[in-house]
Amino acid sequence: MVPPTGSAGPDPDGTTLPAAAVPGGRSASGAVPPVWVRRARLLDADALRRVHTRIAHEIVERNQGAEAVVLVGLYTRGVAVARRLADAIGAFEGVTVPVGALDVAFYRDDIALRPVQPLGPTEVPVDVTGRVVVLVDDVLFTGRTVRAALDALTELGRPRAVQLAVLIDRGHRELPIRADFVGKNLPTHEDDDVRVRLAETDGTDDGIELWSPAALGDPGADPGADPGPDPDEARP
């Protein structure tokens, strides 16, 4: 990938470039994808550990214990986060909280708008009926994944209540959905990419970063090796 140059210029047909552009002179919506730039490192491994610990305590406090709680992670990173929350609750509360994994691919509303592939097997080890299900994901954005998860969950039983825990709430909801437990509220631009990396799923150090497409005249940008946005989090 070429780092952004910051130099402006007309594109080949003479129109003004949009905000997100690449040095090749093509718009971000054209065939050439934008160059992504890291804007900020939001949470490092220590901060993430504290976030997990705090959310784990909040879940237990809200539900007056953890006996009725089932943590259900949404693939892929939500499952890892759910396991970490369960470990934390086990450590300070001495209760083993069941952890499930939910694949929402077949419940999404953008099937046929983009290639939607399942990310893993749905496995919820206990009957959810009568329990409090805490859905767990890494980033809450449009709310469409959570909407699909609520439908998928309905077919597994009738929980007493469903709550939602996320590491990052980045706004831009398109549905009336909110999180009960939030690691960090993060104002973002719609085109930004919040990149969560966890040891279990990414084989790297834990960390959350904010990336965005390079704008013109971008002196403050912090160019880094650019893996591109995660296709599972891209919007159609």
Place this chain on the structure above:
Amino acid sequence: MKHLLSVGDLDRTGIEQLLELATSFREVTRREIPKVPALRGKVVVSLFYEDSTRTRISFETAAKRLSCDVMGFSVASSSVTKGESLRDTVQTIEAMGIDAVVMRHSAAGAPHRVAEWIDASVVNAGDGCHEHPTQALLDLLTLRHRIGPGLDGARIAIVGDILHSRVARSGAHAFAALGADVTLVAPPTMLPSTVAGWPVTVSHDLDAVLGDLDVVYLLRIQRERQRETRFPSLREYTARYGLTVERAARLRPEALIMHPGPMNRGVEIAAEVAEGPASLITEQVANGVAMRMAVLYELLGAGGGHG
């Protein structure tokens, strides 16, 4: 992917992706509510010009578990009996607004022609003695969950009336595509005049290859396709090519037995063998629904028509 007409439409990667998808649907089919809303509003027509129980029911079940609307078509009660041509029939059905046609026909290549005539996706559910790609895929899915993800080096014999078998043609290519070592076992009268282009070896002697096999795949003796006698008698066929109890005892202990159904018990396979622990026949049927869900999802959902 727009159509599934032939195993040859898929390379190894394509096959493996479909098997991976089918594995997700295996989990769905085992749920208390074995249904997902993935293809809500899509219309699938099953257009069967030949008799079928399992394939037709399997496809229709798969479509319903994906929340498709399914329209059945049976030749006996349709305008086909008034002499309507295949082209007119499929174009009439398409005009009603459909997304996919699942088609079985006695003429080899009929689904390929239909795919040229209409915009909807076409799935070949068996065309004459030519191909039956979803049978081959469900057989791969069954083996994948017993042997492992790849079939590299697995020794598979397909035994029986190769000449008339679309299962053999699709199966041989699919097994070989995943790395299996495929042998066709049949009397010369039941083999095509040439197997050039088939990734197989040929044997006329089941007893000679029996002891080396990982999988014995038995074909049905298709009495409805025998326009001329290919063998003196069924008893003689069984004596030389049937998987009798005695022959099954000479298989390696871990060898597996498959059959696409419907079985002629006592002809190509002994009833005791079909129901024994090495038999995957029931698993094949169960996997058929998950595999066909994957095919329909790939054609109508996952690829979104872009692939």
